Amino acid sequence: MKRFVRATLVLLSFSLLTFACGCVPIPENNMIEEITPIIFWSILGGGEEDGKITISTIVPPLIKQKKRVLTHKVSLLNEGNKGFNLTYYNELKAGQIRLLFVDETYAKRGLTRLINTVLTDPNVSQRLYLVITKGNFNEFLAKHLDETDNIDYYLYRMFKHYEKKKQGEITVVNLHQFMKMLYSQVSDPQLPVFRAEGEQFLYEGTAFFDRDSMVAEIRGKDDQIKQLLYRDRFVRYLVLPDLSVTLGHIRAHTRKKLTPDLSSLSIEIDVKGRIDELDSLARIEDNFQYAALTQKIERYLEENVIRLLSRMQKLQIDPLQIGELTAKPFSKPITRDTWDRHWSTMKINVKVRLHLEPLTKVK
Incomplete structure:
Protein backbone atom coordinates (compact mmCIF):
# COMPACT_ATOMS: atom_id res chain seq x y z
CA MET A 1 0.00 0.00 0.00
CA LYS A 2 2.79 2.42 0.89
CA ARG A 3 4.54 1.54 -2.36
CA PHE A 4 1.35 2.36 -4.29
CA VAL A 5 0.92 5.71 -2.50
CA ARG A 6 4.57 6.59 -3.15
CA ALA A 7 4.25 5.78 -6.84
CA THR A 8 1.06 7.83 -7.07
CA LEU A 9 2.74 10.85 -5.50
CA VAL A 10 5.70 10.57 -7.87
CA LEU A 11 3.42 10.41 -10.92
CA LEU A 12 1.33 13.32 -9.63
CA SER A 13 4.43 15.46 -8.99
CA PHE A 14 5.78 14.66 -12.45
CA SER A 15 2.45 15.61 -14.04
CA LEU A 16 2.28 18.92 -12.17
CA LEU A 17 5.88 19.72 -13.10
CA THR A 18 5.20 18.97 -16.77
CA PHE A 19 2.05 21.12 -16.70
CA ALA A 20 3.88 24.01 -15.03
CA CYS A 21 6.72 23.92 -17.52
CA GLY A 22 4.25 23.90 -20.36
CA CYS A 23 2.67 27.14 -19.05
CA VAL A 24 5.91 29.09 -18.81
CA PRO A 25 5.79 31.89 -21.43
CA ILE A 26 8.47 32.00 -24.08
CA PRO A 27 11.11 34.45 -22.82
CA GLU A 28 11.82 37.60 -24.80
CA ASN A 29 14.97 37.75 -26.84
CA ARG A 219 8.67 82.81 -26.32
CA GLY A 220 11.63 85.02 -25.55
CA LYS A 221 11.09 87.46 -22.72
CA ASP A 222 7.82 85.89 -21.53
CA ASP A 223 9.41 82.45 -21.39
CA GLN A 224 12.34 83.79 -19.36
CA ILE A 225 10.03 85.56 -16.92
CA LYS A 226 7.96 82.40 -16.51
CA GLN A 227 11.08 80.61 -15.29
CA LEU A 228 11.28 83.08 -12.39
CA LEU A 229 7.85 82.03 -11.12
CA TYR A 230 8.98 78.68 -9.79
CA ARG A 231 10.02 78.20 -6.19
CA ASP A 232 13.77 78.12 -6.80
CA ARG A 233 15.34 78.57 -10.19
CA PHE A 234 18.68 79.55 -11.70
CA VAL A 235 18.70 81.53 -14.97
CA ARG A 236 22.05 82.29 -16.55
CA TYR A 237 20.83 85.29 -18.53
CA LEU A 238 17.67 87.38 -18.30
CA VAL A 239 17.64 89.56 -21.41
CA LEU A 240 15.40 92.65 -21.23
CA PRO A 241 15.62 94.42 -24.63
CA ASP A 242 12.99 97.01 -23.68
CA LEU A 243 15.32 98.27 -20.94
CA SER A 244 18.54 97.71 -22.91
CA VAL A 245 19.92 95.57 -20.10
CA THR A 246 20.90 91.95 -19.52
CA LEU A 247 20.92 90.45 -16.04
CA GLY A 248 23.21 87.52 -15.40
CA HIS A 249 23.49 84.61 -12.95
CA ILE A 250 19.93 85.08 -11.73
CA ARG A 251 18.70 83.13 -8.74
CA ALA A 252 15.00 83.56 -8.07
CA HIS A 253 13.05 82.54 -4.99
CA THR A 254 9.27 82.82 -5.38
CA ARG A 255 6.48 82.68 -2.80
CA LYS A 256 2.80 82.48 -3.74
CA LYS A 257 -0.19 82.93 -1.44
CA LEU A 258 -3.94 82.76 -2.03
CA THR A 259 -6.54 84.52 0.09
CA PRO A 260 -9.00 82.18 1.88
CA ASP A 261 -11.86 83.23 -0.40
CA LEU A 262 -9.70 82.73 -3.53
CA SER A 263 -10.31 86.30 -4.65
CA SER A 264 -6.65 87.33 -4.97
CA LEU A 265 -3.17 85.93 -5.44
CA SER A 266 0.00 87.48 -3.99
CA ILE A 267 3.38 86.66 -5.52
CA GLU A 268 6.71 87.75 -4.04
CA ILE A 269 9.84 87.22 -6.11
CA ASP A 270 13.33 87.76 -4.72
CA VAL A 271 15.79 88.02 -7.59
CA LYS A 272 19.54 87.96 -7.01
CA GLY A 273 22.01 88.58 -9.82
CA ARG A 274 24.18 91.12 -11.54
CA ILE A 275 24.17 93.41 -14.56
CA ASP A 276 26.04 91.63 -17.35
CA GLU A 277 25.27 94.00 -20.19
CA LEU A 278 24.08 97.59 -20.41
CA ASP A 279 23.36 99.69 -23.48
CA SER A 280 25.86 102.50 -23.97
CA LEU A 281 23.04 105.07 -23.83
CA ALA A 282 21.96 103.94 -20.37
CA ARG A 283 24.90 105.32 -18.42
CA ILE A 284 25.28 104.74 -14.69
CA GLU A 285 27.55 107.32 -13.09
CA ASP A 286 26.56 107.07 -9.43
CA ASN A 287 24.59 104.99 -6.95
CA PHE A 288 21.45 107.10 -7.38
CA GLN A 289 21.25 106.18 -11.06
CA TYR A 290 22.02 102.57 -10.13
CA ALA A 291 19.12 102.50 -7.63
CA ALA A 292 16.82 104.13 -10.19
CA LEU A 293 17.67 101.45 -12.75
CA THR A 294 17.04 98.73 -10.16
CA GLN A 295 13.58 100.11 -9.42
CA LYS A 296 12.84 100.41 -13.12
CA ILE A 297 13.69 96.74 -13.65
CA GLU A 298 11.54 95.74 -10.66
CA ARG A 299 8.48 97.58 -12.03
CA TYR A 300 9.09 96.13 -15.48
CA LEU A 301 9.21 92.56 -14.16
CA GLU A 302 6.09 93.10 -12.05
CA GLU A 303 4.11 94.40 -15.01
CA ASN A 304 5.19 91.56 -17.26
CA VAL A 305 4.45 88.87 -14.67
CA ILE A 306 0.92 90.25 -14.25
CA ARG A 307 0.48 90.40 -18.03
CA LEU A 308 1.63 86.79 -18.42
CA LEU A 309 -0.66 85.53 -15.66
CA SER A 310 -3.58 87.52 -17.10
CA ARG A 311 -3.11 85.69 -20.38
CA MET A 312 -3.32 82.37 -18.52
CA GLN A 313 -6.50 83.55 -16.80
CA LYS A 314 -8.15 84.40 -20.13
CA LEU A 315 -7.31 80.92 -21.44
CA GLN A 316 -8.44 79.37 -18.12
CA ILE A 317 -5.24 77.37 -17.85
CA ASP A 318 -2.89 76.95 -14.90
CA PRO A 319 0.52 75.67 -16.07
CA LEU A 320 2.19 77.13 -12.95
CA GLN A 321 0.08 74.85 -10.72
CA ILE A 322 -1.14 77.75 -8.59
CA GLY A 323 -4.33 75.81 -7.89
CA GLU A 324 -2.36 73.36 -5.77
CA LEU A 325 -2.18 76.10 -3.11
CA THR A 326 -5.86 75.37 -2.40
CA ALA A 327 -5.03 71.93 -1.00
CA LYS A 328 -5.45 71.70 2.77
CA PRO A 329 -5.33 68.78 5.22
CA PHE A 330 -8.66 67.07 5.93
CA SER A 331 -10.51 69.17 3.35
CA LYS A 332 -12.21 68.18 0.13
CA PRO A 333 -10.14 68.97 -2.99
CA ILE A 334 -11.43 71.80 -5.12
CA THR A 335 -13.08 70.81 -8.40
CA ARG A 336 -11.82 71.90 -11.80
CA ASP A 337 -14.90 74.00 -12.56
CA THR A 338 -14.69 75.78 -9.21
CA TRP A 339 -10.99 76.54 -9.65
CA ASP A 340 -11.48 77.79 -13.22
CA ARG A 341 -14.22 80.13 -12.04
CA HIS A 342 -12.06 81.63 -9.28
CA TRP A 343 -8.84 81.66 -11.31
CA SER A 344 -10.32 83.53 -14.29
CA THR A 345 -11.43 86.48 -12.12
CA MET A 346 -8.68 86.47 -9.48
CA LYS A 347 -6.86 89.70 -8.66
CA ILE A 348 -3.09 89.36 -8.92
CA ASN A 349 -0.54 91.30 -6.87
CA VAL A 350 3.15 90.94 -7.69
CA LYS A 351 6.13 92.25 -5.75
CA VAL A 352 9.64 91.91 -7.16
CA ARG A 353 12.71 92.62 -5.03
CA LEU A 354 15.86 92.88 -7.10
CA HIS A 355 19.19 92.37 -5.36
CA LEU A 356 21.98 93.20 -7.79
CA GLU A 357 25.69 92.91 -7.13
CA PRO A 358 27.26 96.39 -6.93
CA LEU A 359 29.08 97.64 -9.98
CA THR A 360 32.77 98.00 -9.13
CA LYS A 361 33.16 101.22 -11.13
CA VAL A 362 30.17 103.03 -9.65
CA LYS A 363 31.06 105.35 -6.77
Whole structure:
Protein backbone atom coordinates (compact mmCIF):
# COMPACT_ATOMS: atom_id res chain seq x y z
CA MET A 1 0.00 0.00 0.00
CA LYS A 2 2.79 2.42 0.89
CA ARG A 3 4.54 1.54 -2.36
CA PHE A 4 1.35 2.36 -4.29
CA VAL A 5 0.92 5.71 -2.50
CA ARG A 6 4.57 6.59 -3.15
CA ALA A 7 4.25 5.78 -6.84
CA THR A 8 1.06 7.83 -7.07
CA LEU A 9 2.74 10.85 -5.50
CA VAL A 10 5.70 10.57 -7.87
CA LEU A 11 3.42 10.41 -10.92
CA LEU A 12 1.33 13.32 -9.63
CA SER A 13 4.43 15.46 -8.99
CA PHE A 14 5.78 14.66 -12.45
CA SER A 15 2.45 15.61 -14.04
CA LEU A 16 2.28 18.92 -12.17
CA LEU A 17 5.88 19.72 -13.10
CA THR A 18 5.20 18.97 -16.77
CA PHE A 19 2.05 21.12 -16.70
CA ALA A 20 3.88 24.01 -15.03
CA CYS A 21 6.72 23.92 -17.52
CA GLY A 22 4.25 23.90 -20.36
CA CYS A 23 2.67 27.14 -19.05
CA VAL A 24 5.91 29.09 -18.81
CA PRO A 25 5.79 31.89 -21.43
CA ILE A 26 8.47 32.00 -24.08
CA PRO A 27 11.11 34.45 -22.82
CA GLU A 28 11.82 37.60 -24.80
CA ASN A 29 14.97 37.75 -26.84
CA ASN A 30 17.30 40.16 -25.04
CA MET A 31 20.64 39.06 -26.48
CA ILE A 32 22.61 42.27 -26.96
CA GLU A 33 23.88 41.12 -30.37
CA GLU A 34 20.33 40.67 -31.69
CA ILE A 35 18.49 43.72 -30.35
CA THR A 36 18.73 47.47 -30.85
CA PRO A 37 17.52 49.77 -28.03
CA ILE A 38 16.05 52.93 -29.54
CA ILE A 39 16.51 56.31 -27.88
CA PHE A 40 13.59 58.31 -29.27
CA TRP A 41 10.38 58.34 -31.28
CA SER A 42 9.27 61.24 -33.44
CA ILE A 43 5.51 61.58 -34.01
CA LEU A 44 4.10 63.60 -36.90
CA GLY A 45 0.33 64.05 -37.08
CA GLY A 46 -1.33 63.32 -40.40
CA GLY A 47 -4.52 64.77 -41.76
CA GLU A 48 -7.70 64.54 -39.74
CA GLU A 49 -9.39 62.64 -42.58
CA ASP A 50 -7.24 59.51 -42.26
CA GLY A 51 -6.24 59.85 -38.59
CA LYS A 52 -2.82 58.34 -39.28
CA ILE A 53 0.51 59.36 -37.79
CA THR A 54 4.07 59.19 -39.06
CA ILE A 55 6.54 57.68 -36.59
CA SER A 56 10.31 57.92 -37.05
CA THR A 57 13.50 56.94 -35.26
CA ILE A 58 17.25 56.64 -35.93
CA VAL A 59 19.16 53.34 -36.14
CA PRO A 60 21.56 52.20 -34.94
CA PRO A 61 21.72 54.37 -31.80
CA LEU A 62 24.75 55.31 -29.72
CA ILE A 63 27.38 53.54 -31.80
CA LYS A 64 29.76 55.00 -34.37
CA GLN A 65 28.19 53.62 -37.52
CA LYS A 66 26.45 55.15 -40.48
CA LYS A 67 22.89 55.84 -39.36
CA ARG A 68 19.57 56.02 -41.17
CA VAL A 69 16.08 57.26 -40.38
CA LEU A 70 13.28 54.69 -40.21
CA THR A 71 9.83 56.09 -40.95
CA HIS A 72 6.37 54.50 -41.08
CA LYS A 73 2.88 55.93 -41.56
CA VAL A 74 0.56 54.04 -39.24
CA SER A 75 -2.73 54.19 -37.37
CA LEU A 76 -1.36 52.97 -34.03
CA LEU A 77 1.92 53.70 -32.28
CA ASN A 78 2.83 50.05 -31.74
CA GLU A 79 2.06 49.37 -35.39
CA GLY A 80 4.99 51.63 -36.17
CA ASN A 81 7.24 49.78 -33.75
CA LYS A 82 6.29 46.51 -35.42
CA GLY A 83 7.00 48.04 -38.83
CA PHE A 84 10.49 49.03 -37.67
CA ASN A 85 11.22 45.43 -36.72
CA LEU A 86 10.21 44.25 -40.19
CA THR A 87 12.55 46.69 -41.95
CA TYR A 88 15.65 46.44 -39.72
CA TYR A 89 17.91 43.44 -39.21
CA ASN A 90 17.80 43.71 -35.40
CA GLU A 91 14.76 43.69 -33.15
CA LEU A 92 14.10 47.22 -31.88
CA LYS A 93 13.44 47.56 -28.15
CA ALA A 94 11.61 50.56 -26.69
CA GLY A 95 12.80 49.93 -23.14
CA GLN A 96 15.57 52.52 -23.45
CA ILE A 97 13.49 55.24 -25.11
CA ARG A 98 14.29 58.58 -23.50
CA LEU A 99 12.76 61.17 -25.85
CA LEU A 100 9.34 61.56 -27.46
CA PHE A 101 9.16 64.32 -30.07
CA VAL A 102 5.61 65.33 -31.03
CA ASP A 103 4.67 67.58 -33.94
CA GLU A 104 2.84 70.80 -33.05
CA THR A 105 -0.14 69.92 -35.27
CA TYR A 106 -0.62 66.61 -33.49
CA ALA A 107 -0.26 68.27 -30.06
CA LYS A 108 -3.07 70.71 -30.84
CA ARG A 109 -5.44 67.80 -31.45
CA GLY A 110 -4.70 66.19 -28.08
CA LEU A 111 -2.04 63.88 -26.62
CA THR A 112 -4.14 61.57 -24.42
CA ARG A 113 -4.23 58.69 -26.91
CA LEU A 114 -0.49 58.85 -27.52
CA ILE A 115 0.42 59.19 -23.85
CA ASN A 116 -1.86 56.33 -22.77
CA THR A 117 -0.26 54.06 -25.37
CA VAL A 118 3.21 54.83 -24.04
CA LEU A 119 2.09 54.32 -20.45
CA THR A 120 0.68 50.85 -21.13
CA ASP A 121 4.14 49.60 -22.09
CA PRO A 122 5.77 48.50 -18.81
CA ASN A 123 9.21 48.65 -20.43
CA VAL A 124 9.02 52.38 -21.17
CA SER A 125 10.31 54.65 -18.42
CA GLN A 126 8.09 57.48 -17.18
CA ARG A 127 11.23 59.63 -17.10
CA LEU A 128 11.33 60.05 -20.86
CA TYR A 129 11.25 63.67 -22.01
CA LEU A 130 8.37 65.09 -24.05
CA VAL A 131 9.09 67.75 -26.68
CA ILE A 132 6.92 69.70 -29.13
CA THR A 133 8.55 70.19 -32.54
CA LYS A 134 8.06 72.60 -35.43
CA GLY A 135 9.53 72.46 -38.90
CA ASN A 136 10.78 69.34 -40.67
CA PHE A 137 12.25 67.21 -37.89
CA ASN A 138 13.03 64.26 -40.18
CA GLU A 139 15.02 66.55 -42.47
CA PHE A 140 16.99 67.71 -39.43
CA LEU A 141 17.73 64.09 -38.52
CA ALA A 142 18.79 63.31 -42.09
CA LYS A 143 21.56 65.91 -41.80
CA HIS A 144 23.05 64.17 -38.74
CA LEU A 145 23.56 60.59 -39.91
CA ASP A 146 27.37 60.52 -39.98
CA GLU A 147 29.24 58.05 -37.80
CA THR A 148 30.50 60.88 -35.59
CA ASP A 149 27.02 62.39 -35.10
CA ASN A 150 25.31 60.78 -32.11
CA ILE A 151 22.45 63.25 -32.42
CA ASP A 152 20.01 61.08 -30.45
CA TYR A 153 22.36 60.83 -27.48
CA TYR A 154 23.29 64.52 -27.76
CA LEU A 155 19.64 65.59 -27.53
CA TYR A 156 19.05 63.30 -24.56
CA ARG A 157 22.08 64.67 -22.69
CA MET A 158 20.93 68.24 -23.34
CA PHE A 159 17.57 67.68 -21.64
CA LYS A 160 19.20 65.67 -18.86
CA HIS A 161 21.63 68.52 -18.16
CA TYR A 162 18.98 71.22 -17.86
CA GLU A 163 16.73 69.01 -15.73
CA LYS A 164 19.50 68.05 -13.31
CA LYS A 165 20.91 71.55 -12.86
CA LYS A 166 17.43 73.18 -12.61
CA GLN A 167 18.52 75.88 -15.00
CA GLY A 168 15.71 77.95 -16.42
CA GLU A 169 17.23 78.25 -19.88
CA ILE A 170 14.69 75.83 -21.33
CA THR A 171 11.55 74.10 -20.12
CA VAL A 172 12.10 70.40 -19.36
CA VAL A 173 9.16 68.05 -18.70
CA ASN A 174 9.19 64.26 -18.46
CA LEU A 175 6.28 61.86 -18.92
CA HIS A 176 5.64 61.49 -15.19
CA GLN A 177 5.40 65.25 -14.68
CA PHE A 178 3.15 65.67 -17.72
CA MET A 179 0.73 63.00 -16.50
CA LYS A 180 0.65 64.50 -13.02
CA MET A 181 -0.36 67.89 -14.43
CA LEU A 182 -2.75 66.38 -16.98
CA TYR A 183 -4.83 64.47 -14.44
CA SER A 184 -4.73 67.15 -11.77
CA GLN A 185 -7.95 69.06 -11.11
CA VAL A 186 -6.14 72.35 -10.65
CA SER A 187 -3.26 72.49 -13.15
CA ASP A 188 -2.46 72.08 -16.84
CA PRO A 189 0.59 70.64 -18.62
CA GLN A 190 3.34 72.51 -20.40
CA LEU A 191 6.07 71.30 -22.74
CA PRO A 192 9.17 72.76 -24.43
CA VAL A 193 8.91 73.83 -28.08
CA PHE A 194 11.80 73.38 -30.53
CA ARG A 195 12.06 74.27 -34.21
CA ALA A 196 14.04 72.20 -36.72
CA GLU A 197 15.77 74.42 -39.28
CA GLY A 198 18.24 72.66 -41.53
CA GLU A 199 21.03 71.35 -39.31
CA GLN A 200 19.86 73.31 -36.26
CA PHE A 201 17.41 72.38 -33.53
CA LEU A 202 16.44 75.66 -31.87
CA TYR A 203 14.60 76.23 -28.61
CA GLU A 204 11.58 78.48 -29.19
CA GLY A 205 9.69 78.57 -25.92
CA THR A 206 7.02 76.82 -23.88
CA ALA A 207 3.72 75.34 -25.03
CA PHE A 208 0.71 75.64 -22.72
CA PHE A 209 -2.01 72.98 -22.70
CA ASP A 210 -5.68 72.98 -21.81
CA ARG A 211 -6.07 69.42 -20.55
CA ASP A 212 -4.24 67.45 -23.26
CA SER A 213 -4.42 69.95 -26.15
CA MET A 214 -1.87 72.65 -26.93
CA VAL A 215 -3.58 76.05 -26.86
CA ALA A 216 -0.82 78.67 -26.57
CA GLU A 217 2.92 79.28 -26.75
CA ILE A 218 5.21 81.82 -25.11
CA ARG A 219 8.67 82.81 -26.32
CA GLY A 220 11.63 85.02 -25.55
CA LYS A 221 11.09 87.46 -22.72
CA ASP A 222 7.82 85.89 -21.53
CA ASP A 223 9.41 82.45 -21.39
CA GLN A 224 12.34 83.79 -19.36
CA ILE A 225 10.03 85.56 -16.92
CA LYS A 226 7.96 82.40 -16.51
CA GLN A 227 11.08 80.61 -15.29
CA LEU A 228 11.28 83.08 -12.39
CA LEU A 229 7.85 82.03 -11.12
CA TYR A 230 8.98 78.68 -9.79
CA ARG A 231 10.02 78.20 -6.19
CA ASP A 232 13.77 78.12 -6.80
CA ARG A 233 15.34 78.57 -10.19
CA PHE A 234 18.68 79.55 -11.70
CA VAL A 235 18.70 81.53 -14.97
CA ARG A 236 22.05 82.29 -16.55
CA TYR A 237 20.83 85.29 -18.53
CA LEU A 238 17.67 87.38 -18.30
CA VAL A 239 17.64 89.56 -21.41
CA LEU A 240 15.40 92.65 -21.23
CA PRO A 241 15.62 94.42 -24.63
CA ASP A 242 12.99 97.01 -23.68
CA LEU A 243 15.32 98.27 -20.94
CA SER A 244 18.54 97.71 -22.91
CA VAL A 245 19.92 95.57 -20.10
CA THR A 246 20.90 91.95 -19.52
CA LEU A 247 20.92 90.45 -16.04
CA GLY A 248 23.21 87.52 -15.40
CA HIS A 249 23.49 84.61 -12.95
CA ILE A 250 19.93 85.08 -11.73
CA ARG A 251 18.70 83.13 -8.74
CA ALA A 252 15.00 83.56 -8.07
CA HIS A 253 13.05 82.54 -4.99
CA THR A 254 9.27 82.82 -5.38
CA ARG A 255 6.48 82.68 -2.80
CA LYS A 256 2.80 82.48 -3.74
CA LYS A 257 -0.19 82.93 -1.44
CA LEU A 258 -3.94 82.76 -2.03
CA THR A 259 -6.54 84.52 0.09
CA PRO A 260 -9.00 82.18 1.88
CA ASP A 261 -11.86 83.23 -0.40
CA LEU A 262 -9.70 82.73 -3.53
CA SER A 263 -10.31 86.30 -4.65
CA SER A 264 -6.65 87.33 -4.97
CA LEU A 265 -3.17 85.93 -5.44
CA SER A 266 0.00 87.48 -3.99
CA ILE A 267 3.38 86.66 -5.52
CA GLU A 268 6.71 87.75 -4.04
CA ILE A 269 9.84 87.22 -6.11
CA ASP A 270 13.33 87.76 -4.72
CA VAL A 271 15.79 88.02 -7.59
CA LYS A 272 19.54 87.96 -7.01
CA GLY A 273 22.01 88.58 -9.82
CA ARG A 274 24.18 91.12 -11.54
CA ILE A 275 24.17 93.41 -14.56
CA ASP A 276 26.04 91.63 -17.35
CA GLU A 277 25.27 94.00 -20.19
CA LEU A 278 24.08 97.59 -20.41
CA ASP A 279 23.36 99.69 -23.48
CA SER A 280 25.86 102.50 -23.97
CA LEU A 281 23.04 105.07 -23.83
CA ALA A 282 21.96 103.94 -20.37
CA ARG A 283 24.90 105.32 -18.42
CA ILE A 284 25.28 104.74 -14.69
CA GLU A 285 27.55 107.32 -13.09
CA ASP A 286 26.56 107.07 -9.43
CA ASN A 287 24.59 104.99 -6.95
CA PHE A 288 21.45 107.10 -7.38
CA GLN A 289 21.25 106.18 -11.06
CA TYR A 290 22.02 102.57 -10.13
CA ALA A 291 19.12 102.50 -7.63
CA ALA A 292 16.82 104.13 -10.19
CA LEU A 293 17.67 101.45 -12.75
CA THR A 294 17.04 98.73 -10.16
CA GLN A 295 13.58 100.11 -9.42
CA LYS A 296 12.84 100.41 -13.12
CA ILE A 297 13.69 96.74 -13.65
CA GLU A 298 11.54 95.74 -10.66
CA ARG A 299 8.48 97.58 -12.03
CA TYR A 300 9.09 96.13 -15.48
CA LEU A 301 9.21 92.56 -14.16
CA GLU A 302 6.09 93.10 -12.05
CA GLU A 303 4.11 94.40 -15.01
CA ASN A 304 5.19 91.56 -17.26
CA VAL A 305 4.45 88.87 -14.67
CA ILE A 306 0.92 90.25 -14.25
CA ARG A 307 0.48 90.40 -18.03
CA LEU A 308 1.63 86.79 -18.42
CA LEU A 309 -0.66 85.53 -15.66
CA SER A 310 -3.58 87.52 -17.10
CA ARG A 311 -3.11 85.69 -20.38
CA MET A 312 -3.32 82.37 -18.52
CA GLN A 313 -6.50 83.55 -16.80
CA LYS A 314 -8.15 84.40 -20.13
CA LEU A 315 -7.31 80.92 -21.44
CA GLN A 316 -8.44 79.37 -18.12
CA ILE A 317 -5.24 77.37 -17.85
CA ASP A 318 -2.89 76.95 -14.90
CA PRO A 319 0.52 75.67 -16.07
CA LEU A 320 2.19 77.13 -12.95
CA GLN A 321 0.08 74.85 -10.72
CA ILE A 322 -1.14 77.75 -8.59
CA GLY A 323 -4.33 75.81 -7.89
CA GLU A 324 -2.36 73.36 -5.77
CA LEU A 325 -2.18 76.10 -3.11
CA THR A 326 -5.86 75.37 -2.40
CA ALA A 327 -5.03 71.93 -1.00
CA LYS A 328 -5.45 71.70 2.77
CA PRO A 329 -5.33 68.78 5.22
CA PHE A 330 -8.66 67.07 5.93
CA SER A 331 -10.51 69.17 3.35
CA LYS A 332 -12.21 68.18 0.13
CA PRO A 333 -10.14 68.97 -2.99
CA ILE A 334 -11.43 71.80 -5.12
CA THR A 335 -13.08 70.81 -8.40
CA ARG A 336 -11.82 71.90 -11.80
CA ASP A 337 -14.90 74.00 -12.56
CA THR A 338 -14.69 75.78 -9.21
CA TRP A 339 -10.99 76.54 -9.65
CA ASP A 340 -11.48 77.79 -13.22
CA ARG A 341 -14.22 80.13 -12.04
CA HIS A 342 -12.06 81.63 -9.28
CA TRP A 343 -8.84 81.66 -11.31
CA SER A 344 -10.32 83.53 -14.29
CA THR A 345 -11.43 86.48 -12.12
CA MET A 346 -8.68 86.47 -9.48
CA LYS A 347 -6.86 89.70 -8.66
CA ILE A 348 -3.09 89.36 -8.92
CA ASN A 349 -0.54 91.30 -6.87
CA VAL A 350 3.15 90.94 -7.69
CA LYS A 351 6.13 92.25 -5.75
CA VAL A 352 9.64 91.91 -7.16
CA ARG A 353 12.71 92.62 -5.03
CA LEU A 354 15.86 92.88 -7.10
CA HIS A 355 19.19 92.37 -5.36
CA LEU A 356 21.98 93.20 -7.79
CA GLU A 357 25.69 92.91 -7.13
CA PRO A 358 27.26 96.39 -6.93
CA LEU A 359 29.08 97.64 -9.98
CA THR A 360 32.77 98.00 -9.13
CA LYS A 361 33.16 101.22 -11.13
CA VAL A 362 30.17 103.03 -9.65
CA LYS A 363 31.06 105.35 -6.77
